Amino acid sequence: MARNNSSDLAKEEQRLAYKLLIPAFLILIIIAIYPLGQVFYSSFTDREFASAKKTSFIGLQNYDKLLSFTIKKLPAEIDEETGQKIINPDTGKVEYENPIRVLPRKPYLYRPLQEFNLFGNRYVIGSADTDFIKSLYNTLVFTIVSVLLETILGLGIALVVNSEFKGRGMMRAVMLVPWAVITVVSARMWEWMFEPSRIGLFNMLFEKIGLTDGNTAFLSMSEYQLPSLIAVDVWKTTPFMALLILAGLQLIPNELYEAAEVDGANKIKQFFNITLPLLKPSLAVALIFRTLDALRVFDVFQVMLAQKRYSMASYNYFQLISGRNMGMASAIGVIIFILIFVFALLYIKVLGVETE
């Protein structure tokens, strides 16, 4: 009787558990699982948004178009009369054929992405969708550089704040301020500081210290675009990084440092022999956590550069909203998903999952 009773209770508990899980799983199915399936499916079609055109299945064509690229040798231009290579009289350099003539036109028109010299020959890299390849490059450079800088700066700040000093609590509060600023707002704040004349902070400062003439167009000149965006992201997320690292630092028992002190190890030795090895797990978590976040960067790119330069996410948005190319946008989504999935696997592997 008693046994029966307890198994009844167990059954009841199980039923209750399922009931309680229903809302959460229902929501996740509607907004994650089902759309994910849709996106995978649409990525193999030429579906257009809000159009009367019939959607047809086109296999891997979207992916092919996004990812295909080619390298071609650029021949030098030959003077028809003399049969000699044409040398530009101004620069003294050999003139090369226009890349468009060399790159394939079928099945898609390839556009030049980058030219380079190797062993005295000139080559051109062409791709069918240069904007996408560039967005991939932009995203990866943005991710690697910003995460690296954030980790180094975050570690520095965490080490400083971890010391005993008056006003430590206040310092912690200060650290949360950049984190609390909405990303779009921080992008606009920096946009204003990056103004291309001396009404902007950076041009004013750089001119004052004699670095530039005070008219640098940080957001229009391509060589300054990514560094500017990285500066915004580093400012905004370094505190978050520092907080995660600080939590890791506080897990290191003080006795270790005391023992090292007795043994006569100096601060630098202590840092490399105690702090860094013991900090590794929290550092790895913070690193990968930020990497996943940086790979899907959208806000700063969209606000500060819009159509001038894309991240993968902002290119996805552009294809969907402005281009109405749902099939293409879905394929971009899938590529982002796979990229992030690879990093996420790493994440789970590094961390291990504790379920009990």
Place this chain on the structure above:
Amino acid sequence: MNKFRENPVQRALFYIILSIIIVYLLFPFYWAVNSSLKSESQLSMTPATFIPKDPVTNNVNIYWKNYKGVFANGSFVRGLFNSLIVATSTTLLALTAGSFAAFALGKLRFKGKKPSLYIILAMTMFPQVTVLSGLYAIINLLNLGALFSMVLTYMLFTLPFTTWVLTSFFRELPIEIMQSAQVDGATPFQTFRMILLPLTAPALVTTGLLSFIAAWNEYLFALTFTSIDPDARTVPVAIQYFSGEFARQEPFGEIMAAAVVVTIPIVILVLIFQKRIVAGLTAGAVKG
């Protein structure tokens, strides 16, 4: 923890580094405040000044009209209102569904618990941008209003996080509480609602705050789903499309004032709850 040496040089050096860090973290916000207090002619002064000054006399001259302009701006005020609705509803929905699921995952025994936990954990890393086109299609198909669409889709990043953090909190509550409540004749759900839920209040506050801030911050979905319904724009989108009441060119003075207006409530909230937020952020990152 580093012990502070008595050496005055080291001490001075330490405080110099500390000051540099503080200036670095706070200066951009200071610059926004500074610019928000300048008139259009003060904003176009070259070189830019560190405090609002009169272009002619060079005396300190504070200009308040940008703030007036911000609150007279219908689309911005509506944005504030929309953001408040969306962020509050998101938080409440995430906490309700999340605490239900977390109670089951943290305290009840049932088949399929481990896979469920894995799914939730995997969800915390889900890249929202991937499903953008799929969600946009669903929302257009179902013709959900933009505000409701945002609340629903914000579950994508608030619900898994909330569930994960609350689950670990529930797990740590002693099982005796449930057992003694059961002996007293309470059903498991009653135990959850009347005894366990109040005990998790601190975790609810933490995860609730983080959900609220995340929803307040969100831009990609907001921009996409309000593209056909400008009246539903939330603060980030409204600030992006800000057009001034007084200024002729891009009204940076008013934009900076708007930036200050939307940042200050969050900063105050964060400063009040800083300990809990830090705990929540680290728990979220370490465990999920």
